[in-house]
Amino acid sequence: MSSHLQREDEAHRDAPTPGPAHCCRTVQSSGSTGTRIHVYTFIQSDSEKLPLLDNEMFHSIKPGLSAYADSPEMAGHTVRMLLKVAKKTVPRLEWKRTPVVLRATAGLRLLTTDKAQALLDQVQHVFDESPFLVPDNSVSIMNGTSEGILAWVSLNFLTGHLNAQTKKTVGILDLGGGSTQITFLPKMRKTIESIPVADYVARFDIFNSTFELYTHSYLGNGLMAARLATLGALVAEGLEWRTFKSSCLPKKFRDEWSFGGLTYRVSGDPDGYSGYKLCYQEVLKVVKGIIHQPYELKDSDVFYAFSYYFDRAVDAGLIDGVQGGMLEVRDFKKKAKEVCSKMAKNPLITPFLCMDMTYITCLLKDGFGFKESTVLQLTKKVNNVEASWALGATLDHFHNLKIH
Numbered sequence: 001m002s003s004h005l006q007r008e009d010e011a012h013r014d015a016p017t018p019g020p021a022h023c024c025r026t027v028q029s030s031g032s033t034g035t036r037i038h039v040y041t042f043i044q045s046d047s048e049k050l051p052l053l054d055n056e057m058f059h060s061i062k063p064g065l066s067a068y069a070d071s072p073e074m075a076g077h078t079v080r081m082l083l084k085v086a087k088k089t090v091p092r093l094e095w096k097r098t099p100v101v102l103r104a105t106a107g108l109r110l111l112t113t114d115k116a117q118a119l120l121d122q123v124q125h126v127f128d129e130s131p132f133l134v135p136d137n138s139v140s141i142m143n144g145t146s147e148g149i150l151a152w153v154s155l156n157f158l159t160g161h162l163n164a165q166t167k168k169t170v171g172i173l174d175l176g177g178g179s180t181q182i183t184f185l186p187k188m189r190k191t192i193e194s195i196p197v198a199d200y201v202a203r204f205d206i207f208n209s210t211f212e213l214y215t216h217s218y219l220g221n222g223l224m225a226a227r228l229a230t231l232g233a234l235v236a237e238g239l240e241w242r243t244f245k246s247s248c249l250p251k252k253f254r255d256e257w258s259f260g261g262l263t264y265r266v267s268g269d270p271d272g273y274s275g276y277k278l279c280y281q282e283v284l285k286v287v288k289g290i291i292h293q294p295y296e297l298k299d300s301d302v303f304y305a306f307s308y309y310f311d312r313a314v315d316a317g318l319i320d321g322v323q324g325g326m327l328e329v330r331d332f333k334k335k336a337k338e339v340c341s342k343m344a345k346n347p348l349i350t351p352f353l354c355m356d357m358t359y360i361t362c363l364l365k366d367g368f369g370f371k372e373s374t375v376l377q378l379t380k381k382v383n384n385v386e387a388s389w390a391l392g393a394t395l396d397h398f399h400n401l402k403i404h
C-alpha cells in the first residue's frame with residue numbers, strides 16, 4: 001500500500017466527529033491533443049490543512065477542442081460525453097454541490113480570440129444545462145504561468161512535499177502538444193535575479209507558506225507544435241498542394257498528418273539525407289534563442305517529467321508504460337540516435353519517433369541546459385493519480401493559492 005493511502009487510513013481513524021467531509025470535484029482539461037475529465041474525491045477533516053485525496057476518476061477523448069475551431073458545436077458534444085462519465089462517477093445526490101470547471105491550455109491559446117471564444121461558449125452552454133454546480137469563471141483559458149504552477153502543486157502534493165516542513169520539493173517538466181512548462185523552487189537567489197523578464201517567476205501562498213517559483217510556459221514548444229515548426233509548416237497557405245519535408249522522417253515516408261484542425265502533407269527527404277545529426281540541426285531552430293536556461297539547473301535535484309516526455313520514453317522502449325522510471329538526459333540522446341539510425345528499416349511503425357526523441361533531447365540539453373547526467377523521474381501516475389495540472393487546479397479552487 002502506498003504511503004499516501006496509509007495516511008488516508010489514518011485520517012479515517014483519527015477523524016473528529018461528525019466525520020471528515022467528502023467532497024467531489026470535476027475538472028475538464030482541454031489540451032491541444034485531447035479533452036480530459038478528472039473527478040477527484042477529497043477527504044477534508046481539518047479546514048486548516050490540505051485535504052487528503054481519496055481517489056480520482058479519469059477519462060479522456062481525442063482530438064482536443066481546438067480541432068473543432070470551425071465547427072464549435074462538436075466541442076459541446078465532447079464535453080457532454082465527458083459529463084456523462086462524471087454523472088456515473090458522482091452520486092446523484094452530490095451533483096448539485098459538485099463544481100465543474102473547464103480549463104483550456106495551449107490548443108485554445110493558439111487560436112484567434114473569436115474562434116477560441118466560440119468553443120468556450122459551447123462548453124459554457126453544456127455546463128449550464130448540466131445538473132452540476134457551475135461556479136463563476138467555470139470555463140476559461142488558463143495562462144501558462146498557472147499551468148506550470150498548478151502542475152508543480154499537483155506533483156508536490158502527490159509526492160507528499162507540500163505538507164512537509166522541509167521545503168524540499170520536486171521540479172516539474174511538462175511537455176504538452178502545444179506548449180511546454182518548466183517549474184521548480186530555486187535554491188539560489190541568482191536564479192531569480194537572472195531571469196530575462198518578470199513572468200519567469202511566480203509566488204503563491206498555501207496556508208502559512210509562500211513559495212517563489214521559477215516557472216515558464218513556452219507556447220509553440222509543445223511536441224506537436226514543434227513538429228510543425230521543424231517541418232516549416234507554420235505557414236497557413238498552400239496546405240492543399242505543399243508537402244513539408246524533414247530529415248527527421250524516414251526517407252521514403254509520405255503521409256498526411258493533422259494537428260489543431262488542419263491537415264498537412266508530410267514526407268521524408270527522398271533525395272537527401274536523414275538521421276540524428278541533420279534532424280538535430282532542424283529541431284535546434286525551434287529551441288535556440290527561445291528557451292531560457294535557468295541559472296542553477298545544472299546542480300538541481302530530481303525533476304518529474306510527464307505527459308509527452310513519459311509517452312515517448314515508453315514508445316522508444318526506455319521505460320515501462322506502467323511503472324515509469326528514472327532516466328538520465330543522456331538516455332534520451334542515446335535512444336534518439338538509435339531510433340533515427342534505424343528508421344529507414346521500419347519507416348511505417350512510428351514515423352515521428354526520431355523527430356520527437358531528437359526534439360526532446362535538444363529541448364532538455366540546448367533548451368533548458370540540463371547536464372547529460374541530470375536524472376529525470378518519468379511519471380504518468382503517482383499513487384494511481386494522473387500527473388497533470390488538474391489536481392493543482394482543484395486544490396486552488398478550494399484553498400485559493402493566490403498566484404501572484
Ligand SMILES: Nc1ncnc2c1ncn2[C@@H]1O[C@H](COP(=O)(O)OP(=O)(O)O)[C@@H](O)[C@H]1O
Pocket residue numbers: 029030031032033034036064105106107175176177178179180222306307308311386387388389390
Ligand atoms: N489532464 C491531463 N491528464 C493526464 N494527462 C494529460 C492531461 N493533459 C495533458 N496530458 C498529457 O499531455 C500530453 C498532451 O498534452 P495537451 O494537453 O494536448 O497539450 P497542450 O496543453 O500543450 O495543448 C499527452 O501526453 C497527454 O497524455
